[in-house]
Amino acid sequence: MGMSGLTLLYALLFYLATLLLVVGVGYRIYVYSRTPAPLKIPTTPAPITRSGVVMRMARELFLFESLFKSNKWIWIFGWMFHFGLFLVLARHLRYFTQPVWGWVVLIQPFGKYASFLMVAGLLGLWARRFLVDRVRYISTPSDHLMLALLLAIGLSGMSMSFLDHTDIISLKAFALGLMYFDWQPLPADPLLLVHLFLVASLMIVFPISKLLHAPGVFFSPTRNQVDNPRESRHLAPWAAQLEK
Amino acid sequence: MAAPEFEVPKLKGFIEIPQIRPGAMQGVKSFEANEKIQQAIGYPGKLEEGWEQKAVNKMGEMLKKYRSLQVFLDACVHCGACTDKCHYYLGTSDPKNMPVARQDLMRQVYRRYFTLPGKLFPKLVGARDMTKEVLDDWYSYYHQCSECRRCSVYCPYGIDTAEITMAAREVMDSVGLGQKYTNEILGKVQRIGNNLGMPGPALEDTLSGFEEDVEADTGVAVKFPIDVKGAEVLLVTPSADFFAEPHVESLIGYAKVFHAAGISWTLSSHASEAGNFGLFQGSYENMRNVAMRIRDAALELGVKRIVVGECGHAWRVAYSFWNTLTGVGAGADDKYAQMLQKQLDHSYPQPAHICEVTLDLVKRGAIVLDKEANDDRIITFHDSCNVSRGSRMGNIPGGQFIIPRELIRASANHFHDMAPGTTHEATFCCGGGGGLLTDDLMEVRVKGASPRANALKDVVDNHGVNFLALICAICKSQFTKVLPYYGFNMSMVGGVHQLVSTAIQLGAKQ
Ligand code: SF4
Numbered sequence: 001m002g003m004s005g006l007t008l009l010y011a012l013l014f015y016l017a018t019l020l021l022v023v024g025v026g027y028r029i030y031v032y033s034r035t036p037a038p039l040k041i042p043t044t045p046a047p048i049t050r051s052g053v054v055m056r057m058a059r060e061l062f063l064f065e066s067l068f069k070s071n072k073w074i075w076i077f078g079w080m081f082h083f084g085l086f087l088v089l090a091r092h093l094r095y096f097t098q099p100v101w102g103w104v105v106l107i108q109p110f111g112k113y114a115s116f117l118m119v120a121g122l123l124g125l126w127a128r129r130f131l132v133d134r135v136r137y138i139s140t141p142s143d144h145l146m147l148a149l150l151l152a153i154g155l156s157g158m159s160m161s162f163l164d165h166t167d168i169i170s171l172k173a174f175a176l177g178l179m180y181f182d183w184q185p186l187p188a189d190p191l192l193l194v195h196l197f198l199v200a201s202l203m204i205v206f207p208i209s210k211l212l213h214a215p216g217v218f219f220s221p222t223r224n225q226v227d228n229p230r231e232s233r234h235l236a237p238w239a240a241q242l243e244k
Numbered sequence: 245m246a247a248p249e250f251e252v253p254k255l256k257g258f259i260e261i262p263q264i265r266p267g268a269m270q271g272v273k274s275f276e277a278n279e280k281i282q283q284a285i286g287y288p289g290k291l292e293e294g295w296e297q298k299a300v301n302k303m304g305e306m307l308k309k310y311r312s313l314q315v316f317l318d319a320c321v322h323c324g325a326c327t328d329k330c331h332y333y334l335g336t337s338d339p340k341n342m343p344v345a346r347q348d349l350m351r352q353v354y355r356r357y358f359t360l361p362g363k364l365f366p367k368l369v370g371a372r373d374m375t376k377e378v379l380d381d382w383y384s385y386y387h388q389c390s391e392c393r394r395c396s397v398y399c400p401y402g403i404d405t406a407e408i409t410m411a412a413r414e415v416m417d418s419v420g421l422g423q424k425y426t427n428e429i430l431g432k433v434q435r436i437g438n439n440l441g442m443p444g445p446a447l448e449d450t451l452s453g454f455e456e457d458v459e460a461d462t463g464v465a466v467k468f469p470i471d472v473k474g475a476e477v478l479l480v481t482p483s484a485d486f487f488a489e490p491h492v493e494s495l496i497g498y499a500k501v502f503h504a505a506g507i508s509w510t511l512s513s514h515a516s517e518a519g520n521f522g523l524f525q526g527s528y529e530n531m532r533n534v535a536m537r538i539r540d541a542a543l544e545l546g547v548k549r550i551v552v553g554e555c556g557h558a559w560r561v562a563y564s565f566w567n568t569l570t571g572v573g574a575g576a577d578d579k580y581a582q583m584l585q586k587q588l589d590h591s592y593p594q595p596a597h598i599c600e601v602t603l604d605l606v607k608r609g610a611i612v613l614d615k616e617a618n619d620d621r622i623i624t625f626h627d628s629c630n631v632s633r634g635s636r637m638g639n640i641p642g643g644q645f646i647i648p649r650e651l652i653r654a655s656a657n658h659f660h661d662m663a664p665g666t667t668h669e670a671t672f673c674c675g676g677g678g679g680l681l682t683d684d685l686m687e688v689r690v691k692g693a694s695p696r697a698n699a700l701k702d703v704v705d706n707h708g709v710n711f712l713a714l715i716c717a718i719c720k721s722q723f724t725k726v727l728p729y730y731g732f733n734m735s736m737v738g739g740v741h742q743l744v745s746t747a748i749q750l751g752a753k754q
């Protein structure tokens with residue numbers, strides 16, 4: 001079958017989006033890791049061993065520990081959204097693997113309904129931007145747009161799962177084709193096209209937006225440093241120059 | 245006390261989150277440093293043509309030197325979790341005192357000059373040009389932050405507004421806009437040796453006065469030695485301990501502890517200041533210069549141990565930064581730091597907090613405390629922000645909360661903690677930290693103290709608390725000044741070592 005213009009367009013869009021995502025995030029990670037942290041600034045009480053820090057980071061990543069201490073509403077909505085998103089993304093692996101990995105098959109049903117969790121979390125977070133005067137004050141147009149984008153991705157995806165099924169077999173062929181440079185036609189289903197376009201947009205803005213909190217959290221010196229400044233000397237290269 | 249020119253918040257005994265009142269604190273500005281003060285610590289005297297670009301360049305330079313700044317400016321998702329965590333927001337209702345909004349003052353400029361969306365679509369992402377208007381906001385609101393780190397406890401990414409405030413102050417200084425209070429003191433400490441500008445001879449006089457007082461009081465010849473070569477301990481304490489009330493009472497406490505335990509100790513006229521305002525002002529170089537005096541004094545006097553008196557930010561600098569800045573600590577593999585570390589006795593933590601030292605002596609039975617001597621006091625303890633969230637005591641996480649409390653309980657019978665959520669890592673700053681302890685910011689100080697004052701009111705009303713125990717010179721000065729605005733008696737403020745001083749048995753007494 002010959003390649004339609006549409007397939008070509010989406011194939012190129014996804015190559016571009018992937019390239020920008022990988023290069024962009026890779027560059028940010030490079031910048032973060034290259035920038036020294038000249039002083040010991042863990043927010044104390046902090047772990048006094050490396051393994052303690054790994055545990056602290058794990059609690060932040062999986063349980064959102066600080067957020068839990070801070071605000072139960074944001075915690076519950078934020079956690080619903082992120083956990084839902086995780087399951088949904090994991091479920092999507094079935095479009096990129098052949099044969100589909102065992103655990104991906106296992107979570108299929110959860111992944112499907114996790115989209116409700118994800119969308120409910122997003123709606124909750126968005127509601128706060130209108131209802132809480134302090135959060136309304138700090139919200140910028142881009143904060144609203146980002147929520148709108150995520151929500152639109154979620155809703156368009158859910159419509160395909162629950163209302164108007166798209167041609168999954170061809171879609172999978174298209175996805176695998178992208179990966180192995182053996183391009184296959186993309187089904188011209190409007191919902192699918194919208195969904196994919198929004199996902200590509202998200203991938204493109206990721207490295208230049210606040211979505212950088214995802215790599216950023218690993219580099220936060222207040223969370224990832226060991227509390228041992230009396231026991232060992234911590235010196236950044238530029239600071240060491242001052243002793244010369 | 246003159247009638248205040250602003251409304252003092254009413255105390256309720258608990259903390260309420262106010263509705264935002266934009267612009268409530270807009271006009272409040274700390275006095276600016278004059279050219280002489282600025283130039284004395286190596287900054288331009290005033291704003292000059294082209295300062296905007298210079299400020300942006302300075303930001304770019306700092307982004308390369310501080311990972312905290314780079315990551316924190318990128319990572320914030322505007323979730324709002326920190327919005328109700330700052331005592332200045334709680335006390336003033338000004339939304340620019342919400343930690344995230346305070347950060348945004350710098351983040352907006354960062355986005356404009358250092359990110360693609362900010363360059364292309366400034367409105368969309370809330371990016372702003374560096375203008376005089378923006379700078380005015382910076383100056384106002386970066387001097388309404390005490391760098392207390394409470395917000396960083398609650399942020400899911402640990403974003404520490406204190407780091408942003410410090411960077412902003414450094415950028416402002418570098419284009420010639422500095423704060424009079426902090427920068428004047430930074431000049432003094434480097435020229436004279438302490439923040440008060442008290443020269444050596446005056447200090448010796450003061451100390452011999454204390455010797456007479458204590459002897460008259462107790463009949464025991466407790467010494468206050470200074471510049472004694474070969475002493476075991478060098479005590480570095482905030483200079484307020486030499487002249488201010490109730491600070492002096494704690495200094496007397498330290499002297500009694502060393503006396504009773506038979507430890508030889510000394511102060512240093514060259515390093516007669518534990519405080520390090522370089523922290524507040526955000527300059528690594530200035531902070532290092534100030535810390536260098538302690539290294540010099542320790543090497544010169546040949547001491548084996550370095551002990552720090554009751555001072556919050558000083559303890560953060562000592563505990564967390566001294567090893568980095570000047571090698572006061574352990575575990576160095578470079579020559580520079582080893583020069584000092586070889587001299588120090590590493591069977592003790594270096595540096596040690598005076599509370600660590602005293603409690604250890606109590607536990608070993610080297611000093612004896614008579615709790616009943618403090619029976620007229622019903623005590624509560626205010627965790628100082630810098631100690632709580634920027635340092636540690638002892639060898640377990642959270643030792644900074646346990647050790648002072650154990651020491652209070654060893655010195656007195658009546659103790660009540662304030663409400664959870666206002667103590668330990670969740671403690672509220674006194675309202676006067678971070679370079680805000682100046683009369684020109686009295687409105688900020690009084691309002692910023694309201695969360696603490698509310699928690700205090702609760703234990704005063706319900707448990708009859710009549711003594712607020714502190715381990716910070718700034719807290720002591722701040723509370724004696726602002727608590728009367730809330731109807732508390734300033735004499736209820738004192739140091740933990742004031743309690744020790746009352747309870748300690750000097751031997752000759754029995
Ligand atoms: S560091 Fe303290 S004073 Fe500054 S914004 Fe955070 S909570 Fe407020």
Ligand code: SF4
Pocket residue numbers: 319320321322323324325326327343344398399400401402403
């Ligand atoms: S809690 Fe952290 S991420 Fe959330 S708004 Fe405040 S600074 Fe930003």
